[in-house]
Amino acid sequence: MQLYLDLFVSFFKIGLFGFGGGYAMLPLIKHEVVNAPHQWLSMIDFTDIVAISQITPGPVAVNMATYVGYSVSGSVFGSLLATIGVCLPPLLIMLIISKFYLKFRKNKYVEMAFSALRPGIIGLIAAAAISLMSPHNFIDRTSIVIFAVIFIASLLKIHPIKLIILSGVAGLILY
Amino acid sequence: MHELWQIFFSFFKIGMFTLGGGYAMIPLIQREVVEKHHWLENKEFVELLALAQTSPGPMAVNAAVFVGYKRRSLIGSLVASLGITLPSFLIILIIAMYLIGFRENHYVESFFKGIRPAVVALIAAPLYSLGRSMKIGWGGILLAASVAATIAFAGISPATMVVVVALLGLLHGIIRKKPEAD
Numbered sequence: 085m086q087l088y089l090d091l092f093v094s095f096f097k098i099g100l101f102g103f104g105g106g107y108a109m110l111p112l113i114k115h116e117v118v119n120a121p122h123q124w125l126s127m128i129d130f131t132d133i134v135a136i137s138q139i140t141p142g143p144v145a146v147n148m149a150t151y152v153g154y155s156v157s158g159s160v161f162g163s164l165l166a167t168i169g170v171c172l173p174p175l176l177i178m179l180i181i182s183k184f185y186l187k188f189r190k191n192k193y194v195e196m197a198f199s200a201l202r203p204g205i206i207g208l209i210a211a212a213a214i215s216l217m218s219p220h221n222f223i224d225r226t227s228i229v230i231f232a233v234i235f236i237a238s239l240l241k242i243h244p245i246k247l248i249i250l251s252g253v254a255g256l257i258l259y
Numbered sequence: 260m261h262e263l264w265q266i267f268f269s270f271f272k273i274g275m276f277t278l279g280g281g282y283a284m285i286p287l288i289q290r291e292v293v294e295k296h297h298w299l300e301n302k303e304f305v306e307l308l309a310l311a312q313t314s315p316g317p318m319a320v321n322a323a324v325f326v327g328y329k330r331r332s333l334i335g336s337l338v339a340s341l342g343i344t345l346p347s348f349l350i351i352l353i354i355a356m357y358l359i360g361f362r363e364n365h366y367v368e369s370f371f372k373g374i375r376p377a378v379v380a381l382i383a384a385p386l387y388s389l390g391r392s393m394k395i396g397w398g399g400i401l402l403a404a405s406v407a408a409t410i411a412f413a414g415i416s417p418a419t420m421v422v423v424v425a426l427l428g429l430l431h432g433i434i435r436k437k438p439e440a441d
Contacts, residue, residue: 097418099315099316100315100418101315101417101418101421101422102315102316102317103315103421104312105312105315105316105317105318105321106317106318107382107385109316109317110382111410111411111417112417112418115410115416115417115418119414128375131375131378131379132362132371132374132375134378134382135371135374135375135377135378136351136354138278138378138381139278140278140347140350140351140354141274141275141276141277141278141346141347141350142274142277142319142343142344142346142347142348142350142351143317143318143319143320143344143347144317145316145317146317146320146344146347146348146351147347147351150347150348150351150352150355151351151354151355154351154352154355154356155355155359160352163348163352163355164348167344167348170316171316171317171320171340171344173315173316174314174315174316174317174320174321174324175316175320175324175336175337175340177314177315177316178310178311178314178316178320178321178324178325178328178336179324179328179333179336181310181313181314181325182310182324182325182328182329182336183328185306185310185325188310188313189306189309189310192432193429193432194313195432196428196429196431196432196433197425197426197428197429197432198313198428199428199431199432200402200424200425200427200428200429200431201421201424201425201428202393202395202399203390203393203395203398203399203400203402203403203406204402204403204406204420204421204424204425206386206389206390206393206395206399206403207402207403207404207405207406207407207410207420207424208406208407208410208417208420208421209382209385209386209389210383210386210403210404210406210407210411211406211407211410211411211417212382213379213382213383213386214407214411214412215410215411216378216379216382217379220375221375221376221378221379222375222376222379223372227372227375227376228376230373230376230377230380231376231377231379231380232380234376234377234380234381234384235380235383235384238380238381238384238385239384239387239388244381245278247377247380247381248374248377248378248381250377251373251374251376251377252370252371252373252374252377253370253373254373255369255370255371255372255373255374256366256369256370256373258369258373259368259369259372259373
Protein backbone atom coordinates (compact mmCIF):
# COMPACT_ATOMS: atom_id res chain seq x y z
CA MET A 85 0.00 0.00 0.00
CA GLN A 86 2.84 2.38 0.89
CA LEU A 87 4.41 1.63 -2.49
CA TYR A 88 1.26 2.65 -4.36
CA LEU A 89 1.05 5.85 -2.35
CA ASP A 90 4.73 6.61 -3.07
CA LEU A 91 4.20 6.02 -6.79
CA PHE A 92 1.20 8.33 -6.89
CA VAL A 93 2.83 11.10 -4.85
CA SER A 94 6.11 10.97 -6.82
CA PHE A 95 4.41 11.20 -10.20
CA PHE A 96 1.95 13.83 -8.96
CA LYS A 97 4.99 15.95 -8.02
CA ILE A 98 6.50 15.37 -11.45
CA GLY A 99 3.26 16.52 -13.09
CA LEU A 100 2.92 19.52 -10.79
CA PHE A 101 6.41 20.97 -11.27
CA GLY A 102 6.98 19.79 -14.84
CA PHE A 103 7.04 23.18 -16.54
CA GLY A 104 8.21 23.06 -20.13
CA GLY A 105 7.06 19.46 -20.63
CA GLY A 106 9.13 16.89 -22.54
CA TYR A 107 12.86 16.88 -21.86
CA ALA A 108 12.49 19.67 -19.29
CA MET A 109 10.65 17.13 -17.10
CA LEU A 110 13.51 14.64 -17.19
CA PRO A 111 15.50 16.05 -14.22
CA LEU A 112 12.32 15.93 -12.11
CA ILE A 113 11.61 12.36 -13.17
CA LYS A 114 15.20 11.31 -12.54
CA HIS A 115 15.15 12.99 -9.13
CA GLU A 116 12.08 10.99 -8.13
CA VAL A 117 12.77 7.59 -9.71
CA VAL A 118 16.58 7.19 -9.90
CA ASN A 119 17.84 9.15 -6.88
CA ALA A 120 17.39 8.15 -3.23
CA PRO A 121 15.12 7.38 -1.47
CA HIS A 122 13.13 5.42 -4.09
CA GLN A 123 15.79 4.24 -6.56
CA TRP A 124 13.12 2.54 -8.64
CA LEU A 125 15.26 2.62 -11.78
CA SER A 126 18.99 2.42 -12.49
CA MET A 127 20.60 5.12 -14.62
CA ILE A 128 20.73 2.64 -17.52
CA ASP A 129 17.03 1.75 -17.20
CA PHE A 130 16.21 5.45 -17.10
CA THR A 131 18.17 6.18 -20.30
CA ASP A 132 16.62 3.19 -22.06
CA ILE A 133 13.09 4.31 -21.22
CA VAL A 134 13.89 7.77 -22.57
CA ALA A 135 15.11 6.04 -25.75
CA ILE A 136 11.99 3.86 -25.94
CA SER A 137 9.87 7.01 -25.46
CA GLN A 138 11.49 8.46 -28.57
CA ILE A 139 10.34 5.60 -30.75
CA THR A 140 6.90 5.03 -29.20
CA PRO A 141 3.94 7.43 -29.21
CA GLY A 142 3.08 9.80 -26.42
CA PRO A 143 4.68 12.20 -23.96
CA VAL A 144 7.85 10.99 -22.23
CA ALA A 145 6.44 11.73 -18.76
CA VAL A 146 3.39 9.52 -19.42
CA ASN A 147 5.60 6.74 -20.82
CA MET A 148 7.88 6.94 -17.81
CA ALA A 149 4.96 6.84 -15.35
CA THR A 150 3.41 3.82 -17.05
CA TYR A 151 6.72 1.96 -17.17
CA VAL A 152 7.88 2.74 -13.64
CA GLY A 153 4.43 2.09 -12.19
CA TYR A 154 4.33 -1.37 -13.70
CA SER A 155 7.93 -2.41 -13.16
CA VAL A 156 8.00 -1.31 -9.51
CA SER A 157 4.65 -2.73 -8.43
CA GLY A 158 4.35 -5.58 -10.93
CA SER A 159 0.72 -4.65 -11.44
CA VAL A 160 -1.37 -2.76 -13.99
CA PHE A 161 -2.93 -0.91 -11.05
CA GLY A 162 0.45 0.56 -10.07
CA SER A 163 1.00 1.58 -13.65
CA LEU A 164 -2.42 3.23 -13.83
CA LEU A 165 -1.91 5.03 -10.53
CA ALA A 166 1.44 6.52 -11.59
CA THR A 167 -0.01 7.59 -14.95
CA ILE A 168 -3.02 9.25 -13.33
CA GLY A 169 -0.65 10.88 -10.83
CA VAL A 170 1.41 12.53 -13.57
CA CYS A 171 -1.67 13.67 -15.57
CA LEU A 172 -3.76 14.99 -12.68
CA PRO A 173 -1.91 18.27 -11.89
CA PRO A 174 -1.76 19.38 -15.55
CA LEU A 175 -5.43 18.43 -15.89
CA LEU A 176 -6.49 20.50 -12.88
CA ILE A 177 -4.27 23.48 -13.65
CA MET A 178 -5.18 23.49 -17.34
CA LEU A 179 -8.89 23.33 -16.42
CA ILE A 180 -8.50 26.48 -14.35
CA ILE A 181 -6.52 28.15 -17.13
CA SER A 182 -9.12 27.14 -19.74
CA LYS A 183 -11.89 28.63 -17.62
CA PHE A 184 -10.18 31.94 -17.04
CA TYR A 185 -7.86 32.01 -20.00
CA LEU A 186 -8.53 35.50 -21.22
CA LYS A 187 -7.67 36.96 -17.82
CA PHE A 188 -4.82 34.54 -17.28
CA ARG A 189 -3.14 35.34 -20.59
CA LYS A 190 -2.83 39.00 -19.76
CA ASN A 191 -1.88 38.59 -16.10
CA LYS A 192 1.37 40.47 -15.54
CA TYR A 193 2.47 38.34 -12.58
CA VAL A 194 2.22 35.20 -14.68
CA GLU A 195 4.26 36.94 -17.38
CA MET A 196 6.87 38.01 -14.78
CA ALA A 197 7.27 34.46 -13.47
CA PHE A 198 7.58 33.13 -17.01
CA SER A 199 10.22 35.65 -18.00
CA ALA A 200 12.47 33.66 -15.63
CA LEU A 201 10.88 30.24 -16.14
CA ARG A 202 11.60 30.28 -19.89
CA PRO A 203 15.39 30.32 -19.49
CA GLY A 204 14.89 28.10 -16.44
CA ILE A 205 13.34 25.45 -18.69
CA ILE A 206 16.46 25.53 -20.89
CA GLY A 207 18.50 25.01 -17.71
CA LEU A 208 16.33 22.00 -16.83
CA ILE A 209 16.93 20.43 -20.25
CA ALA A 210 20.67 21.10 -19.92
CA ALA A 211 20.60 19.43 -16.48
CA ALA A 212 18.98 16.38 -18.08
CA ALA A 213 21.73 16.19 -20.71
CA ILE A 214 24.49 16.64 -18.11
CA SER A 215 23.21 13.99 -15.74
CA LEU A 216 22.82 11.50 -18.59
CA MET A 217 26.50 11.95 -19.49
CA SER A 218 27.43 9.17 -17.10
CA PRO A 219 29.86 6.24 -17.48
CA HIS A 220 26.81 3.96 -17.79
CA ASN A 221 25.80 5.60 -21.03
CA PHE A 222 29.29 6.43 -22.30
CA ILE A 223 31.10 3.13 -22.01
CA ASP A 224 33.97 3.75 -24.43
CA ARG A 225 35.29 5.94 -27.28
CA THR A 226 32.70 4.53 -29.67
CA SER A 227 29.98 6.06 -27.44
CA ILE A 228 31.62 9.46 -27.78
CA VAL A 229 31.77 9.13 -31.59
CA ILE A 230 28.07 8.13 -31.70
CA PHE A 231 27.25 11.11 -29.47
CA ALA A 232 29.13 13.54 -31.74
CA VAL A 233 27.62 12.18 -34.97
CA ILE A 234 24.05 12.23 -33.64
CA PHE A 235 24.56 15.68 -32.10
CA ILE A 236 25.55 17.13 -35.49
CA ALA A 237 22.84 15.19 -37.35
CA SER A 238 20.27 16.52 -34.90
CA LEU A 239 21.44 20.11 -35.48
CA LEU A 240 20.89 19.40 -39.19
CA LYS A 241 17.23 18.67 -38.30
CA ILE A 242 17.26 14.97 -39.16
CA HIS A 243 14.27 13.31 -37.49
CA PRO A 244 14.98 11.86 -33.99
CA ILE A 245 13.33 8.52 -34.82
CA LYS A 246 15.69 7.99 -37.75
CA LEU A 247 18.65 8.91 -35.54
CA ILE A 248 17.62 6.52 -32.76
CA ILE A 249 17.31 3.64 -35.23
CA LEU A 250 20.58 4.60 -36.91
CA SER A 251 22.46 4.65 -33.60
CA GLY A 252 20.90 1.33 -32.61
CA VAL A 253 22.09 -0.26 -35.86
CA ALA A 254 25.53 1.29 -35.26
CA GLY A 255 25.45 -0.37 -31.81
CA LEU A 256 24.59 -3.73 -33.37
CA ILE A 257 27.53 -3.49 -35.78
CA LEU A 258 30.09 -2.05 -33.36
CA TYR A 259 29.41 -4.01 -30.15
CA MET B 260 -22.73 11.93 -27.02
CA HIS B 261 -21.63 11.89 -30.63
CA GLU B 262 -19.22 14.77 -30.16
CA LEU B 263 -17.67 13.19 -27.06
CA TRP B 264 -16.78 10.13 -29.16
CA GLN B 265 -15.31 12.38 -31.82
CA ILE B 266 -13.22 14.16 -29.20
CA PHE B 267 -12.04 10.84 -27.80
CA PHE B 268 -11.10 9.37 -31.19
CA SER B 269 -9.41 12.52 -32.39
CA PHE B 270 -7.15 12.68 -29.37
CA PHE B 271 -6.62 8.92 -29.40
CA LYS B 272 -5.38 9.32 -32.97
CA ILE B 273 -3.10 12.20 -31.96
CA GLY B 274 -1.73 10.11 -29.08
CA MET B 275 -1.29 7.09 -31.32
CA PHE B 276 0.53 8.66 -34.23
CA THR B 277 2.89 11.17 -32.72
CA LEU B 278 6.16 9.50 -31.92
CA GLY B 279 8.45 11.28 -29.51
CA GLY B 280 5.76 13.52 -28.02
CA GLY B 281 6.07 17.25 -27.36
CA TYR B 282 6.37 19.65 -30.27
CA ALA B 283 6.18 16.84 -32.81
CA MET B 284 2.48 16.64 -31.92
CA ILE B 285 1.58 20.22 -32.87
CA PRO B 286 0.92 19.72 -36.62
CA LEU B 287 -1.33 16.71 -36.02
CA ILE B 288 -3.24 18.46 -33.22
CA GLN B 289 -3.75 21.41 -35.55
CA ARG B 290 -5.03 19.20 -38.36
CA GLU B 291 -7.52 17.38 -36.15
CA VAL B 292 -8.71 20.27 -34.03
CA VAL B 293 -8.65 23.23 -36.43
CA GLU B 294 -8.86 21.89 -39.98
CA LYS B 295 -10.91 18.74 -39.62
CA HIS B 296 -13.35 19.34 -36.78
CA HIS B 297 -13.27 23.15 -36.52
CA TRP B 298 -13.28 22.94 -32.74
CA LEU B 299 -10.92 25.90 -32.60
CA GLU B 300 -10.11 28.75 -34.98
CA ASN B 301 -6.50 29.18 -36.00
CA LYS B 302 -6.11 32.20 -33.73
CA GLU B 303 -7.43 30.22 -30.76
CA PHE B 304 -5.02 27.43 -31.59
CA VAL B 305 -2.05 29.78 -31.34
CA GLU B 306 -3.40 30.97 -27.99
CA LEU B 307 -3.79 27.38 -26.91
CA LEU B 308 -0.11 26.72 -27.61
CA ALA B 309 0.92 29.68 -25.46
CA LEU B 310 -1.40 28.61 -22.63
CA ALA B 311 -0.32 24.97 -22.79
CA GLN B 312 3.20 26.12 -22.06
CA THR B 313 2.02 28.04 -19.01
CA SER B 314 0.68 24.91 -17.37
CA PRO B 315 3.05 22.22 -16.08
CA GLY B 316 3.01 18.73 -17.57
CA PRO B 317 3.07 17.31 -21.08
CA MET B 318 2.03 19.82 -23.75
CA ALA B 319 -0.25 17.26 -25.44
CA VAL B 320 -2.25 16.63 -22.26
CA ASN B 321 -2.64 20.38 -21.74
CA ALA B 322 -3.86 20.83 -25.31
CA ALA B 323 -6.36 17.99 -24.88
CA VAL B 324 -7.75 19.50 -21.67
CA PHE B 325 -8.18 22.92 -23.30
CA VAL B 326 -9.96 21.65 -26.42
CA GLY B 327 -12.10 19.18 -24.48
CA TYR B 328 -13.11 21.88 -22.00
CA LYS B 329 -13.98 24.35 -24.73
CA ARG B 330 -16.33 21.88 -26.47
CA ARG B 331 -17.86 19.93 -23.62
CA SER B 332 -16.68 21.42 -20.32
CA LEU B 333 -15.36 19.04 -17.63
CA ILE B 334 -16.47 15.77 -19.22
CA GLY B 335 -14.99 16.90 -22.55
CA SER B 336 -11.60 17.58 -21.02
CA LEU B 337 -11.61 14.22 -19.22
CA VAL B 338 -12.48 12.36 -22.42
CA ALA B 339 -9.83 14.22 -24.41
CA SER B 340 -7.08 13.54 -21.82
CA LEU B 341 -8.06 9.89 -21.67
CA GLY B 342 -7.90 9.70 -25.46
CA ILE B 343 -4.46 11.22 -25.70
CA THR B 344 -2.83 9.15 -22.94
CA LEU B 345 -4.43 5.78 -23.65
CA PRO B 346 -2.31 4.76 -26.69
CA SER B 347 1.02 5.40 -25.00
CA PHE B 348 -0.24 3.82 -21.76
CA LEU B 349 -1.16 0.60 -23.56
CA ILE B 350 2.01 0.44 -25.65
CA ILE B 351 4.38 1.07 -22.75
CA LEU B 352 2.44 -1.38 -20.59
CA ILE B 353 2.98 -4.10 -23.21
CA ILE B 354 6.68 -3.20 -23.39
CA ALA B 355 7.01 -3.28 -19.59
CA MET B 356 5.12 -6.58 -19.31
CA TYR B 357 6.57 -8.60 -22.17
CA LEU B 358 9.38 -6.93 -24.06
CA ILE B 359 11.73 -5.52 -21.45
CA GLY B 360 13.08 -9.00 -20.68
CA PHE B 361 14.55 -9.11 -24.16
CA ARG B 362 17.09 -6.50 -23.07
CA GLU B 363 19.22 -9.37 -21.71
CA ASN B 364 19.54 -10.60 -25.28
CA HIS B 365 22.99 -9.86 -26.74
CA TYR B 366 21.71 -8.13 -29.88
CA VAL B 367 19.17 -6.01 -28.04
CA GLU B 368 21.87 -5.01 -25.55
CA SER B 369 24.21 -3.96 -28.41
CA PHE B 370 21.36 -2.00 -29.95
CA PHE B 371 20.82 -0.10 -26.70
CA LYS B 372 24.56 0.48 -26.21
CA GLY B 373 24.46 2.42 -29.47
CA ILE B 374 21.28 4.27 -28.57
CA ARG B 375 22.27 5.53 -25.09
CA PRO B 376 24.84 8.17 -26.13
CA ALA B 377 22.53 9.13 -29.02
CA VAL B 378 19.70 9.93 -26.59
CA VAL B 379 21.99 12.32 -24.71
CA ALA B 380 22.88 14.02 -28.02
CA LEU B 381 19.19 14.35 -28.93
CA ILE B 382 18.51 16.11 -25.63
CA ALA B 383 21.56 18.38 -25.81
CA ALA B 384 21.35 19.44 -29.47
CA PRO B 385 18.08 21.46 -29.39
CA LEU B 386 19.33 23.62 -26.48
CA TYR B 387 20.92 26.15 -28.81
CA SER B 388 17.94 26.64 -31.12
CA LEU B 389 15.57 26.67 -28.16
CA GLY B 390 17.62 29.45 -26.53
CA ARG B 391 17.54 31.43 -29.77
CA SER B 392 13.80 31.01 -30.32
CA MET B 393 13.06 32.14 -26.75
CA LYS B 394 15.37 35.13 -27.29
CA ILE B 395 17.04 34.77 -23.93
CA GLY B 396 19.83 37.30 -23.36
CA TRP B 397 23.02 36.96 -21.31
CA GLY B 398 20.99 37.15 -18.12
CA GLY B 399 18.87 34.24 -19.34
CA ILE B 400 21.92 32.21 -20.28
CA LEU B 401 23.40 32.82 -16.83
CA LEU B 402 20.11 31.78 -15.21
CA ALA B 403 19.85 28.64 -17.38
CA ALA B 404 23.46 27.69 -16.55
CA SER B 405 22.89 28.20 -12.81
CA VAL B 406 19.74 26.07 -12.90
CA ALA B 407 21.54 23.30 -14.80
CA ALA B 408 24.55 23.38 -12.46
CA THR B 409 22.55 23.43 -9.21
CA ILE B 410 20.48 20.45 -10.32
CA ALA B 411 23.17 18.38 -12.02
CA PHE B 412 26.09 19.03 -9.64
CA ALA B 413 24.67 20.25 -6.32
CA GLY B 414 21.81 17.74 -6.33
CA ILE B 415 19.15 20.36 -5.54
CA SER B 416 15.64 19.11 -6.32
CA PRO B 417 14.42 20.37 -9.72
CA ALA B 418 11.00 21.11 -8.16
CA THR B 419 12.67 23.49 -5.69
CA MET B 420 14.50 25.18 -8.55
CA VAL B 421 11.27 25.68 -10.51
CA VAL B 422 9.74 27.49 -7.52
CA VAL B 423 12.90 29.54 -6.90
CA VAL B 424 13.13 30.59 -10.55
CA ALA B 425 9.45 31.59 -10.73
CA LEU B 426 9.87 33.70 -7.56
CA LEU B 427 13.02 35.30 -8.98
CA GLY B 428 11.06 36.27 -12.08
CA LEU B 429 8.29 37.81 -9.96
CA LEU B 430 10.76 39.66 -7.77
CA HIS B 431 12.67 40.97 -10.78
CA GLY B 432 9.46 42.12 -12.44
CA ILE B 433 8.14 43.87 -9.32
CA ILE B 434 11.41 45.65 -8.56
CA ARG B 435 11.94 46.69 -12.17
CA LYS B 436 8.64 48.42 -12.71
CA LYS B 437 6.17 49.24 -10.04
CA PRO B 438 3.05 47.46 -11.26
CA GLU B 439 0.24 49.86 -12.12
CA ALA B 440 -3.17 49.00 -10.74
CA ASP B 441 -5.61 47.65 -13.35
